Amino acid sequence: MLVDCVGILVSIAFLxxxxxxxxxxxxxxxxxSTEDLSEWLPVSNPTKSFWIDSPNANPLAAEGSEGALTDNxxxxxxxxxxxxxxxxxHLSKLLPESPSDPLTAVILEARDFCSGAxxxxxxxxxxxxxxxxxxxxxxxxxxxxxxxxxxxHHTAEGILGSLKSxxxxxxxxxxxxGHINIFFTEQSELDAKADYEAAKAAGADLRGVEWMEKxxxxxxxxxxxxxxxxxxHNLWPLKFVTGLYNITKLKESKLSLSLHTRTPVVSISPxxxxxxxxxxxxxxxxxxxxxxxxxxxxxxxxxxxxxxLPQMRGSxxxxxxxxxxxxxxxxxxxxxxxxxxxxxxxGSEYWFPRPVNASEGEKPLVILGGGREASAPGYERFVIDDxxxxxxxxxxxxxFLPDVFPGKFDETQEPEMEWSGIxxxxxxxxxxxxxxxxxxxxxxxxxxxxxxxMPRAFSCGEAVAQMIVAxxxxxxxxxxxxxxxxxxxxxxx
Ligand SMILES: Cc1cc2nc3c(=O)[nH]c(=O)nc-3n(C[C@H](O)[C@H](O)[C@H](O)COP(=O)(O)OP(=O)(O)OC[C@H]3O[C@@H](n4cnc5c(N)ncnc54)[C@H](O)[C@@H]3O)c2cc1C
Numbered sequence: 393m394l395v396d397c398v399g400i401l402v403s404i405a406f407l408x409x410x411x412x413x414x415x416x417x418x419x420x421x422x423x424x425s426t427e428d429l430s431e432w433l434p435v436s437n438p439t440k441s442f443w444i445d446s447p448n449a450n451p452l453a454a455e456g457s458e459g460a461l462t463d464n465x466x467x468x469x470x471x472x473x474x475x476x477x478x479x480x481x482h483l484s485k486l487l488p489e490s491p492s493d494p495l496t497a498v499i500l501e502a503r504d505f506c507s508g509a510x511x512x513x514x515x516x517x518x519x520x521x522x523x524x525x526x527x528x529x530x531x532x533x534x535x536x537x538x539x540x541x542x543x544x545h546h547t548a549e550g551i552l553g554s555l556k557s558x559x560x561x562x563x564x565x566x567x568x569x570g571h572i573n574i575f576f577t578e579q580s581e582l583d584a585k586a587d588y589e590a591a592k593a594a595g596a597d598l599r600g601v602e603w604m605e606k607x608x609x610x611x612x613x614x615x616x617x618x619x620x621x622x623x624x625h626n627l628w629p630l631k632f633v634t635g636l637y638n639i640t641k642l643k644e645s646k647l648s649l650s651l652h653t654r655t656p657v658v659s660i661s662p663x664x665x666x667x668x669x670x671x672x673x674x675x676x677x678x679x680x681x682x683x684x685x686x687x688x689x690x691x692x693x694x695x696x697x698x699x700x701l702p703q704m705r706g707s708x709x710x711x712x713x714x715x716x717x718x719x720x721x722x723x724x725x726x727x728x729x730x731x732x733x734x735x736x737x738x739g740s741e742y743w744f745p746r747p748v749n750a751s752e753g754e755k756p757l758v759i760l761g762g763g764r765e766a767s768a769p770g771y772e773r774f775v776i777d778d779x780x781x782x783x784x785x786x787x788x789x790x791x792f793l794p795d796v797f798p799g800k801f802d803e804t805q806e807p808e809m810e811w812s813g814i815x816x817x818x819x820x821x822x823x824x825x826x827x828x829x830x831x832x833x834x835x836x837x838x839x840x841x842x843x844x845x846m847p848r849a850f851s852c853g854e855a856v857a858q859m860i861v862a863x864x865x866x867x868x869x870x871x872x873x874x875x876x877x878x879x880x881x882x883x884x885x
Contacts (some may be wrong), residue, residue, distance in 0.1 A: 419671040431776065432699030432712075433656055434502045439811035440776045441512040442719045442759065443630045444504070452505035452634055457654035465650070467860065468677055468686040470657050470700065472501035474511035474845060475638070475838050476692030478853030481554070484643040486861045493842040495864075496648045498684060500677065502656035502696075503639075509537045509694055509845065511811030512778065513671065513760040514717060514742050516733055518571045518624040519544030519847040521601050522591035523584070524589045531820075532878055534594050539876040541596055545845035546874035548625065551850050552634065558639055565748045569731035570600075571624035574609060574617040574796075580737045581618055584639045588620075597781070599623075602823055613730065614797045626733045626744050629846065635875060655679045660689065660700055660835075670864055674834050675750045691828065691837040692853070694778065695816035696846070701828065701837070710816040710840040714775040717761040718807035719746075720793070724800040726750035729758075741792050757808060758801075763788035778812040786810060815843040825852045826881035834861065837881060850881070859861050 425775055444450050456462075467483065469476045477497055487495055501507075520541060528537035555561050575581035584602075592598055600623040610616045641649055659678045663685055673685040695712040699703035722729055722745060733744035741762035750756050764771050766788035789810075793801035818824065818840040828835040838852040838860060855875055862869035871877060 399805040432696055432705070433658070434508065434696055434814075435777050435779045436503065438476050438503065438512070438673070438813075439781060440809065440872060441811040441813070442757075442809050443515070443628055443718070444507055444511045444512075447676075449480055449628075450505060450507075450511075450630060452637065452651065452653070454506075454653055454757065455505055456650060456652035457664045461652060461655065461679065462498045462650045463684055464673070465496040465684060465686045466671055467495065467497040467688040467690065468657075468684055469497060469499045469690040469692055470677070471508065471692035471694065471696075472499050472505050472637075472651065473692060473694065473718075474629065474634070474849040475694065475853045476501075476690065477506070477636050478648065478850045479690050479692060479838070479857050480649055481636045481640045482854040482857035483646040483860065484640045484649070486857055487646040488865075489645050489693070494644060496647055497650075498686070499571045499649070499651045500655050500679065500684065501651070505634045505653050506630050509698070509715075509813045509815055510633055510849075512717070513629055513715075513846070515626045515629055515744065515759055515846075516571065516624065516742055517548060518622070518733065518735075518847045519548045519626060521597060521622040522588045522596055525587040525591040525594070527587075527591060527597070528657065529594070532876075536593055536876050536878060538596060539874065541591070541877060542850050542874040542880075545597070546872075547847045547849075547851040550773045550854065552625070552645045554562055554636060554639065555627075555632065558635060558876075560632075560635045562710055564635060565624050565626075565746070566626045567731050567733075567744075567748050568619050569624070569626065569744070570731045571735065572604070572619045572621045573610075573735050573737050574615055575620040575737055576617060584620060584737070586734050589597065613732070614724075614728075614800050617736075621732070624733060652679075652681070655681055657700060668690075670845055687834055689835040689865075690856055690860075691835065691839060694839045694841065695814040697839045702826075704837075704839075708819060711773055712776040713764075713815045713817045713843070714778065714782070714811045714812050715761060715815050715843065716763060716772075716781060716789065717759060717810070718786065718788060719757050719788070719809040720761050720801070720805055720807040722755050722758050722793075722800055723802040723805065724755065724797075726756045727752075728736065728800065729756055735795065736762075736792075736796065738765070741789075743793065760789055760792065760793060761793065773817070776814055778814050781810055781812055805824075814815070815845075816840045817842045822849060822876065822879050823852055824881050825855050825875070825879040829881060834863075851875070855879075 517688040604619040735742040743757035743760035763785040795802040821842040
């Protein structure tokens with residue numbers, strides 16, 4: 393059992409970088425905090441992450457940060473992480489060709505391109521295979537539980553498909569190494585097995601799931617714990633998002649796209665218009681560089697949503713929660729470590745070895761995140777500052793791998809890099825997807841992935857793009873069979 397919120401023991405199964413999914417009866421717990429923040433914009437001097445600050449990793453970092461600001465667009469997307477760029481990408485796929493008059497979209501990013509959670513995360517694209525199935529089934533029914541799995545498989549397929557069709561697998565260091573979750577307690581293994589059986593009985597696709605005895609894990613990998621292996625990938629998230637932006641940019645005949653980094657949107661106000669035209673300008677976005685008027689607004693600001701949508705602040709909305717990562721060299725070869733990605737359960741650690749194609753005998757750099765359990769009682773909730781680190785979390789991370797894999801890691805080895813990033817947590821761990829609601833005509837949101845965004849944000853952006861295109865073309869949007877109904881924002885207004 394891991395303590396992950398104030399004074400309460402919660403069981404956190406399988407979503408290591410999420411640590412959000414609480415067992416039945418405990419889901420109310422996250423709603424208890426009354427803390428609030430006065431500042432909700434990204435800080436201007438974030439810690440340096442391996443993904444962003446490796447040489448030449450972010451060619452779009454300062455794109456559109458100087459010169460004239462686009463002051464008018466059909467669609468304004470706020471945020472250039474996985475959600476914002478996926479929304480633009482899917483708009484460009486869904487919109488009809490219009491060489492003479494394509495729709496215009498502008499992406500406004502407060503800092504450098506993709507410098508939020510997407511550029512600072514753990515790099516795991518691990519769709520849940522059966523995790524939390526019993527919990528979701530009891531809370532929402534079997535069909536919704538199946539959809540919780542479906543969206544993550546749909547996302548992984550979508551991401552892999554977009555990479556493969558553009559030939560970008562190598563450019564983003566895509567690795568199909570699978571993911572092993574090891575169990576540190578008997579209870580966490582029992583919980584996982586119960587989820588597996590429930591998912592199996594409901595007809596979930598469980599191909600590729602392999603249960604492993606402690607002895608097997610030890611002989612093959614060097615950790616003395618039982619585990620389960622599930623299909624999964626890891627990749628360089630910033631490079632993926634950059635690739636997606638470039639693909640979208642090429643589809644000018646459908647969506648004419650511009651990007652302004654280092655341009656925070658500080659407020660949004662309504663524009664007075666008598667026109668009933670869908671593309672009449674409804675909203676004015678204010679930035680320090682001037683303002684932009686547009687018809688549709690997409691809030692792809694995740695942890696920072698509360699700045700522009702104050703109704704989303706607090707425990708019932710989206711709670712900024714700081715995560716921390718180290719990049720540390722192993723004391724073993726790449727062959728010994730294999731290409732598998734890992735997480736420990738219960739707990740919130742997650743790691744995988746890089747580089748992807750290490751030379752013989754090379755000691756890989758391991759990207760390891762988590763350690764928030766050491767930061768009780770706050771657990772980094774309501775921390776929105778990624779310019780600093782929590783030394784207690786850092787110490788816990790340094791200790792973790794040497795403890796779990798004796799001999800393969802050296803506890804005196806200092807990390808090459810250490811950084812933080814801000815996740816957006818919701819009360820039950822699911823994002824808000826859809827129209828912002830009453831008084832916000834034409835504004836949409838997709839945010840609040842609760843630390844588990846890689847297998848969800850891409851598809852949630854797709855859903856928002858579908859909604860906008862349906863609205864524009866006068867069609868009724870129908871919920872895709874892969875989208876859990878409970879993600880929809882009906883309760884937001
Ligand atoms: C340390 C850490 C580790 C993680 N590890 C994993 C993992 O391994 N696997 C996984 O599935 N998930 C992981 N996650 C979660 C995952 O990274 C996120 O869920 C996902 O990246 C969210 O994408 P996004 O585009 O919605 O948000 P972000 O990537 O945060 O993008 C939001 C963007 O909006 C910008 N912005 C905010 N406010 C404004 C404003 N007012 N004006 C203009 N721009 C603004 C921000 O600067 C930011 O670039 C991790 C997160 C963190 C922080």
